[in-house]
Amino acid sequence: MKLMTRIMLCLILFLTVTVSARAGDKVIPQERPPFTLTKADRNAIRSEIQAVIDEGYYPGISVLLIHRGKVIMREAHGVVNIETKDPFTVDQLCWLASTGKLFTATLMASLMDDGLLTFDDPIAKTFPEFAEIRLPDGSKPKQPVRIRHVLSHTSGIPNDNWLKVNKQLEKTSPELKDYIFPQTHQDFVNGCLKLGLVAEPGTKMMYGRPIDLSACVAEKVTGKTFVELMQERVFKPLNLKNTTIQPTLAELKRLAPLYQSNKAGVFELDNFGLEVAERQDKRFSTAGGGVYSTLDDIGTLMQMHLSRGVYNGKPFIDRRILQQLYLPQPGTNDRYALAFQFKENNKYGPSVILSHPGYSGPVAWIDFNRDLVGVLLMQSNTVNRTKHHDRIMDTIMRIVPVEK
Known part of the structure; x- marks a missing residue:
């Protein structure tokens, strides 16, 4: 699809109000129930996640799906620490690496x-x-x-x-x-x-x-400072209580270990996330990969974007400004917007995915066609990351229908 067609599709998706309608300063939600995952649907998603874990590149994976503003799946599978065998939990604090660019985009x-x-x-x-x-x-x-x-x-x-x-x-x-x-x-x-x-x-x-x-x-x-701005303009107003750029000692203790895995079943500790935290505690903070967060907090940020700049029923950021973040930019071969990756996936109906993966394994995305937010946390750096993201996301898109 040519660039102008993509841009028009993005504009139509964004400007078509499917979740809410403005009335002065308030947003009146439309009563549309979320998609209900059947037992078979849940098992299909779980099976794909478990299959990815079983390949031996990730100790554990958590998933969050929000449809029409309601959580329809929130689970964790596997372990967070291969030594202690502690389970990967839905409230696990993780280093987001480049997925943190989504927070930077919001701040700007x-x-x-x-x-x-x-x-x-x-x-x-x-x-x-x-x-x-x-x-x-x-x-x-x-x-x-x-x-x-x-x-x-x-x-x-x-x-x-x-x-x-x-x-x-x-x-x-x-x-x-x-x-x-x-x-x-x-x-x-x-x-x-x-x-x-x-x-x-x-x-x-x-x-x-x-x-x-x-x-x-x-x-x-x-x-x-960048840290102050993130706290004042993004973390605090969106009530992201488990999101930080400068993790405390207590937060570092509950931070998921990061592994590097280039061979199935072989995991080596990767201290990059800890090194970033140490640097940011003393020096200039990176806009490209310095956020530490949880499944729910990332979901809240992405839902604000999916809701066209609305949070808790009130405008948070002008939707017309947010729309500029989502348009593919010249020089990127139509695959990157402003701190968002831009990708079409028409395998199970027309869909434009705005997302960002990270070195440490996570990916967060919004799908305007499905009115869907998705987050996957998996704390392992591997060359197979994109392939594994796509497999799980494809399973989800096959199950959750495109909006009609």
Whole structure:
């Protein structure tokens, strides 16, 4: 499907009110009962989850499904710790890695809703020195690096993989200190400027670290830290009591261990999530993967998006601003929006999935066609992650019908 067709489909899906109707400041819910999962339906989903666990790449998996605003499935299977054999529970705290970008997208939309920025703002509007960033030949780019570019990974600033392949620079290279381990938002801005551009902004997707420029802008325009902004604008107003960027010692004790598994049945501890927590406790916080949360809290965030910016019956963020998050961006081959992945799945009826997976195993998604929120938590980094996500999600989409 061509880009304009996709965009129109997204607009139609978003602007068609299927869950609620506005009346002044209030939202009047329509009485539409949620889909009822039969015993056979539940068993089919459970069987697929168990089959994925049995393949030997995940100790445990939890699932949350919300249909028409009501929880229709909330379960956990397997274990969280392969040493103690403690069960994986539905209230397990997990590091979300890149799934945390969904929280960043929400924060940036909130700032736009208050008139503090727009997605088309050049980074140079907030950091004037960014007007001097140049392409490899020393020329000025045809357009400035904008907020929408950093949120869609099309800024033209190289990512870690490009630097390793083309410059033989590792994360530990001294030249990358400000880029990899910034102490402040200004450090990260300086690190990006040192790297310069390797592509015209808005033309090529290079997934990675430059999304943290959105946190730099957020901090500068508000005078607050990224952690404070997340707490004040996302976590607290949505009542996300089990979501944090700086986990306490008590929270770290109940954090699910993260494993790496590249061979069935073989698990190695992966401390990346703990390292991120330690860095964020002392230094600049990442916009790309620094959130720790639970099944229910992620579900609440995603339901707000599915409800067109409505939370607890009241407008939370202008739906027209949220809609901009969901549109696939130039340079991404129609597969990435603003901190949301964009994917069509027409196997069981026309469907547009807006989601984000994470290095640590999770995925959260919204399906406007089905009026469905889904969350899977699985704390293991494996190359098979996308395949396993798709298998479980396909089973769910086969069972939960497209809205008529």
